[in-house]
Amino acid sequence: xxxxxxxxxxxxxxxxxxxxxxxxxxxxxxxxxxxxxxxxxxxxxxxxxxxxxxxxxxxxxxxxxxxxxxxxxxxxxxxxxxxxxxxxxxxxxxxxxxxxxxxxxxxxxxxxxxxxxxxxxxxxxxxxxxxxxxxxxxxxxxxxxxxxxxxxxxxxxxxxxxxxxxxxxxxxxxxxxxxxxxxxxxxxxxxxxxxxxxxxxxxxxxxxxxxxxxxxxxxxxxxxxxxxxxxxxxxxxxxxxxxxxxxxxxxxxxxxxxxxxxxxxxxxxxxxxxxxxxxxxxxxxxxxxxxxxxxxxxxxxxxxxxxxxxxxxxxxxxxxxxxxxxxxxxxxxxxxxxxx
Numbered sequence: 001x002x003x004x005x006x007x008x009x010x011x012x013x014x015x016x017x018x019x020x021x022x023x024x025x026x027x028x029x030x031x032x033x034x035x036x037x038x039x040x041x042x043x044x045x046x047x048x049x050x051x052x053x054x055x056x057x058x059x060x061x062x063x064x065x066x067x068x069x070x071x072x073x074x075x076x077x078x079x080x081x082x083x084x085x086x087x088x089x090x091x092x093x094x095x096x097x098x099x100x101x102x103x104x105x106x107x108x109x110x111x112x113x114x115x116x117x118x119x120x121x122x123x124x125x126x127x128x129x130x131x132x133x134x135x136x137x138x139x140x141x142x143x144x145x146x147x148x149x150x151x152x153x154x155x156x157x158x159x160x161x162x163x164x165x166x167x168x169x170x171x172x173x174x175x176x177x178x179x180x181x182x183x184x185x186x187x188x189x190x191x192x193x194x195x196x197x198x199x200x201x202x203x204x205x206x207x208x209x210x211x212x213x214x215x216x217x218x219x220x221x222x223x224x225x226x227x228x229x230x231x232x233x234x235x236x237x238x239x240x241x242x243x244x245x246x247x248x249x250x251x252x253x254x255x256x257x258x259x260x261x262x263x264x265x266x267x268x269x270x271x272x273x274x275x276x277x278x279x280x281x282x283x284x285x286x287x288x289x290x291x292x293x294x295x296x297x298x299x300x301x302x303x304x305x306x307x308x309x310x311x312x313x314x315x316x317x318x319x320x321x322x323x324x325x326x327x328x329x330x331x332x333x334x335x336x337x338x339x340x
Contacts, residue, residue, distance in 0.1 A: 049125065053166050056105040056123040061220070062167045064104045067127075067154050071295055072173050073108075073116035083173050083295060084116065086302050090176040093309060097177050107157060109150065127157060151213075151243040152235045159228040162220045172214035174289040174298050176305055184270045184285050185217050192224050192261045193217070198275040198290060200268040207252050209265045212273070213244040214288050223261045230255060274301065274331045281312045281326050292334035300333040 056063045072083040091097045091104075105123045108114035117124035161168055169181065185194055195216035197209045218224050231247050238246045250256075256263050272278035273288035287305050289298040305328070312326045 045128065049160065050164060052105060052123055052125045053161065053164060056103050057166060058103050060167070061165055062103070062169070063161070064100060064169045064171060065107060065158065065161065066104065066171050066173050067107045067109060067150075068113045068117070068173050069109045069150075070112040073113040079299070081299065081303070083299055083302075084113075086176070086299065086306065087173045088120065089306060090178060093306060093313075094176075094178045094180070096180040096183070100177070100180065107154075109153070127153070148242050152232070155228065155232050155235075155243050158218075159225070159232055162218065162225050162228055165220050167217070167219045169217045170213070170215065171286075172288065174292075174302065175215050176287045176302060176309070177285075178287060178309055179285040181217075181271070181285050184266075186264060189219065190262050191264050192219050192221065193227070193256070194264040194266055196266045196271045196273070196286075196288065197268060198273065200265070200276065204264050204267070206265060207254075207256075207263075211244065211248050211251065211265070212275075212288065212290055213247060214273075214290060215266075215271060215286060223259050226259050227256065227261050230259075274334055277328045281309075289334065292331070293337035297333035297337035301329075301331045304329040304331075 053063060066087070068084050075082050088101070091101050101122065103123075105125060106117040107125050107127050108117050109127050111126070114124055114126040158168065158170060171177070193216065196212045196214065198212050199210060201209055218228075231243070231250060234246045234250070235243075241249075251263065255261075268276045269278050269280060269283050270285045271288075272284055272286070273290040275291040278284035278287070287302075289302050292298050292301065308326070308328055315325060
């Protein structure tokens with residue numbers, strides 16, 4: 001009798017331990033499975049992207065997108081402003097640009113940049129990256145390894161924006177918005193990609209242009225999604241090239257014609273930069289600190305751009321003769337940045 005009781009007790013213990021093991025296994029797989037965590041995280045990220053895009057979007061599903069990191073958002077010890085501060089100031093000082101801030105989506109690649117964006121109460125999105133060992137906070141000197149990785153990460157995000165049906169202007173944060181660019185962009189819906197150039201060749205269709213991916217407008221459609229997918233697919237076979245070089249090479253090899261993407265190369269009279277200044281203050285729309293190597297140099301010369309712009313506006317308001325009194329300051333610091 002005692003043996004029977006002991007046997008039953010033993011069986012009960014075995015069954016109980018088995019059930020406990022199953023329960024623990026279930027709990028472990030439910031709460032700590034990398035696959036499940038990834039799916040949950042991916043879903044949360046997709047929802048967050050869609051939410052912030054919808055909030056920033058114009059009625060026609062168009063947004064303005066820029067990327068910033070700590071180096072652009074935080075002053076150094078000797079600084080009195082930041083690149084991001086200058087960028088936002090241009091919207092305040094520009095013509096018909098203040099309301100566009102409502103449609104600006106600021107993508108922050110680190111916590112400091114995200115906090116700075118939130119401080120200004122803008123439309124902010126913190127980009128999580130899988131690039132282990134890559135520090136996106138510090139200054140990314142032109143053509144450094146981390147600079148190239150950041151540019152490709154940006155391209156992937158913008159591809160995701162297009163796939164969600166949103167058209168966008170992408171603008172670097174070192175672009176000064178002096179006038180509303182939508183007044184100079186073509187309204188023709190057949191224009192799929194309108195992209196800035198370092199130097200304009202007087203032919204808006206010429207594939208010989210040196211393009212600049214620091215400012216461009218893309219309409220979301222199957223053609224542009226295919227273009228961005230093809231572009232991004234070249235990431236791992238483009239050693240020593242930045243994403244801009246890869247896109248330019250693709251364009252010159254005829255990818256846009258193959259995909260039916262209609263491209264308009266933008267005149268530096270309106271969309272200018274340090275490579276080629278606009279010659280007309282009455283026409284200039286944006287000024288990009290291209291042909292410049294470091295953030296410190298860009299900040300110094302962009303401050304001069306805003307001073308020139310304010311001087312022009314003051315003289316314009318006073319009905320002065322502007323022909324011989326207004327011109328762009330020389331970009332001294334950017335010129336020196338290549339010598340260091």
